[in-house]
Amino acid sequence: MSNENPSERAVQLREQLWTHNYRYHVMDDPIISDAEYDALMRELRAIEESHPELIVPDSPTRRVGGAASDKFAKVRHPVAMLSLGNGFDETDVRTWRERVFRLLGEATALSFTVEPKIDGLAIALTYEQGRLVRGATRGDGEIGEDVTANLRTIASIPLALHAPTSGDSASPLAQIPASIEVRGEVYMRLDAFEQLNKRLAATGERVAANPRNAAAGSLRQKDPGITAARPLRFFAYAVGPFNGIELRSQWETLQMLRQFGFPINRDARRFEDFEQAIVYCREWMQRRNVLEYEVDGVVLKIDSFAHQRELGVVGRDPRWAIAWKFPARETTSRLLEIVVNVGRTGVITPNAVIEPVNLGGVTVRNASLHNADYIHERDIRVGDYVTVKRAGDVIPHIIGPIVDRRDGSEQIWHMPATCPACGAALERAAGESAYRCINVSGCPAQLIRRVEYFVSRGAMDIAGIGEKQAEFFVEHGLISDVADLYVLTAEHLRDLDGYGAKKITNLLAAIEQSKQRPLMRVIIALGIRFVGEVVAQLLAQRFGSFEALMAATEEQIDDIDGIGPEIASSVAAYFRDPVNRALVAKLAAVGVRSEAAAAAPPRGEQLTNKTFVITGTLPGMSREQAAELISAYGGKVTGSVTKKTSYLLAGSDPGGTKYTKAVELGVPVLDEAGLLALIGAPSAIGDLSSREIQLPDTPGQMTFDV
Numbered sequence: 001m002s003n004e005n006p007s008e009r010a011v012q013l014r015e016q017l018w019t020h021n022y023r024y025h026v027m028d029d030p031i032i033s034d035a036e037y038d039a040l041m042r043e044l045r046a047i048e049e050s051h052p053e054l055i056v057p058d059s060p061t062r063r064v065g066g067a068a069s070d071k072f073a074k075v076r077h078p079v080a081m082l083s084l085g086n087g088f089d090e091t092d093v094r095t096w097r098e099r100v101f102r103l104l105g106e107a108t109a110l111s112f113t114v115e116p117k118i119d120g121l122a123i124a125l126t127y128e129q130g131r132l133v134r135g136a137t138r139g140d141g142e143i144g145e146d147v148t149a150n151l152r153t154i155a156s157i158p159l160a161l162h163a164p165t166s167g168d169s170a171s172p173l174a175q176i177p178a179s180i181e182v183r184g185e186v187y188m189r190l191d192a193f194e195q196l197n198k199r200l201a202a203t204g205e206r207v208a209a210n211p212r213n214a215a216a217g218s219l220r221q222k223d224p225g226i227t228a229a230r231p232l233r234f235f236a237y238a239v240g241p242f243n244g245i246e247l248r249s250q251w252e253t254l255q256m257l258r259q260f261g262f263p264i265n266r267d268a269r270r271f272e273d274f275e276q277a278i279v280y281c282r283e284w285m286q287r288r289n290v291l292e293y294e295v296d297g298v299v300l301k302i303d304s305f306a307h308q309r310e311l312g313v314v315g316r317d318p319r320w321a322i323a324w325k326f327p328a329r330e331t332t333s334r335l336l337e338i339v340v341n342v343g344r345t346g347v348i349t350p351n352a353v354i355e356p357v358n359l360g361g362v363t364v365r366n367a368s369l370h371n372a373d374y375i376h377e378r379d380i381r382v383g384d385y386v387t388v389k390r391a392g393d394v395i396p397h398i399i400g401p402i403v404d405r406r407d408g409s410e411q412i413w414h415m416p417a418t419c420p421a422c423g424a425a426l427e428r429a430a431g432e433s434a435y436r437c438i439n440v441s442g443c444p445a446q447l448i449r450r451v452e453y454f455v456s457r458g459a460m461d462i463a464g465i466g467e468k469q470a471e472f473f474v475e476h477g478l479i480s481d482v483a484d485l486y487v488l489t490a491e492h493l494r495d496l497d498g499y500g501a502k503k504i505t506n507l508l509a510a511i512e513q514s515k516q517r518p519l520m521r522v523i524i525a526l527g528i529r530f531v532g533e534v535v536a537q538l539l540a541q542r543f544g545s546f547e548a549l550m551a552a553t554e555e556q557i558d559d560i561d562g563i564g565p566e567i568a569s570s571v572a573a574y575f576r577d578p579v580n581r582a583l584v585a586k587l588a589a590v591g592v593r594s595e596a597a598a599a600a601p602p603r604g605e606q607l608t609n610k611t612f613v614i615t616g617t618l619p620g621m622s623r624e625q626a627a628e629l630i631s632a633y634g635g636k637v638t639g640s641v642t643k644k645t646s647y648l649l650a651g652s653d654p655g656g657t658k659y660t661k662a663v664e665l666g667v668p669v670l671d672e673a674g675l676l677a678l679i680g681a682p683s684a685i686g687d688l689s690s691r692e693i694q695l696p697d698t699p700g701q702m703t704f705d706v
Contacts, residue, residue, distance in 0.1 A: 077139075110303070114270075117297045121186045162261035179241070187294070188233065381413065469496065473488075490505075604632070
């Protein structure tokens with residue numbers, strides 16, 4: 001908390017929060033991140049709790065958002081659309097649970113619903129005699145905006161309620177209510193958001209910073225035709241006032257909404273045991289980075305409406321629910337400089353140097369800017385305040401500038417004309433976004449990156465060589481290509497900082513040992529475009545040696561099941577190049593394996609005619625080992641999910657594209673134990689069905705908007 005006078009600081013915080021509320025809820029143009037906003041709100045709450053005399057009726061802690069826009073007619077909600085209290089770790093959630101039991105009594109039997117929390121735009125839909133008559137945004141929680149015409153364009157919002165299917169005439173679900181207000185969220189899927197931004201950039205329009213802003217901006221268009229052209233979706237999670245039915249719980253409400261024809265998130269769960277709810281929350285949070293929509297947490301609610309009424313509301317938050325927020329992965333910082341890096345294939349990549357900022361528990365100083373087109377399409381300038389996003393463990397990237405924070409000192413950036421490492425001219429092939437240094441054999445930066453890739457764990461796996469050592473070898477003229485690593489001697493390494501006699505001996509031994517890596521790993525190490533583990537394995541299996549592979553035609557390579565024409569063209573082009581052919585011959589001359597080992601006899605036929613795709617990090621084996629295991633039992637591994645794929649084998653941090661494709665095509669998704677169960681391995685526990693990973697087929701959230 002600040003050391004300023006509490007009264008003065010409270011005034012400052014209220015003014016800041018009012019401003020940011022207005023920009024977020026009315027302008028759809030926030031200039032700070034959710035994490036920064038939460039920090040301001042927590043500070044004001046702390047002051048008001050310590051000094052109750054400073055609380056004013058219109059404090060942001062007493063309210064639920066900002067004023068409605070003047071673009072649309074105002075609508076007063078018959079019952080306020082509340083927000084939620086936030087928990088930022090498991091301790092906060094357990095504290096909430098203890099508070100609930102203190103209020104209701106320790107002996108109270110409670111059930112809990114757990115629901116994903118999508119970051120979208122909260123709305124309320126009013127139905128009379130089963131027909132949609134009005135749709136409004138949340139606004140400040142009490143007064144929203146009438147956007148009925150625009151909401152009618154969203155296909156997932158029913159214009160008329162579906163007749164319930166319950167066969168029990170006494171059930172509250174047996175009839176359509178005379179009137180009901182359905183509450184939910186309008187949102188945009190990540191793939192749709194990216195496509196929308198591409199279209200906006202192509203026409204010179206301002207791109208959206210994130211899917212939530214894109215959804216809000218699309219819904220609040222004066223012309224419903226524009227909204228209709230935007231890829232908006234809706235899910236329902238609660239009800240406001242209703243007449244003609246009886247509802248007893250949140251879970252019952254969700255089932256009713258589904259019967260009425262509303263999309264509901266199928267990841268919602270009901271638990272009678274709090275510890276089971278906590279376990280589910282932990283498990284669900286691990287999927288954050290593979291979902292097809294933005295999620296900023298999960299919500300726990302007391303299921304019973306009777307208990308909800310007894311607990312009531314305090315300030316702006318209901319006591320009967322809490323949002324367990326994910327660690328922040330989006331914030332703001334200042335762009336200090338744009339530098340360019342040279343990759344192993346000559347691609348020139350711009351990267352941002354930003355003011356250090358904490359993001360998800362990590363201090364971030366650098367962020368990706370993708371390519372020059374990305375920078376210019378979003379009008380990102382040196383000196384801008386920018387939105388920075390970090391998803392999972394990948395490098396953070398810049399989403400876009402905060403234009404309203406510009407002061408005129410910002411500078412437009414341009415891609416340099418020459419390579420910063422060797423001075424060669426940069427070229428850009430037609431139809432490509434990347435600039436490249438054309439000095440393939442003479443650019444020291446490219447050689448350093450090629451060495452790093454060659455010695456990496458997934459390739460030749462030479463321990464003791466990294467970026468520092470690669471730079472030393474190149475800068476001192478010790479190597480001119482990766483094959484020269486195998487002619488290094490102790491004399492060459494004596495001047496390497498930190499390398500004594502024992503370390504030099506170990507490094508030379510690691511280099512020598514790498515000569516026995518299988519042919520598939522050597523193919524990977526060459527760094528051929530589009531060639532990873534799966535393609536390298538297919539090439540090694542099909543041709544068996546570098547001699548045969550270099551003699552193969554593009555048509556022969558393309559004929560391999562699992563390799564398409566683009567990959568085949570890249571592989572054939574690589575081996576047509578005399579420089580590359582000379583490198584392969586040089587590697588063979590120094591003793592690196594150039595032929596595949598004799599195939600091991602099959603261990604079984606359990607996977608015969610089964611095709612697998614592998615993604616993510618497996619707990620007990622590498623992806624290469626998994627591919628070998630699948631082959632040993634008669635199966636086949638390919639690089640992309642298709643209708644012919646039998647299973648997607650997924651570990652932690654899997655690729656979102658493969659996950660999404662598997663879900664769309666109905667391809668079963670297995671973990672490592674599921675694979676072992678298929679082949680009947682002793683370590684497999686349980687049957688196959690219990691090892692399948694259940695993925696969402698209906699995105700959604702059931703909570704209040706924050």
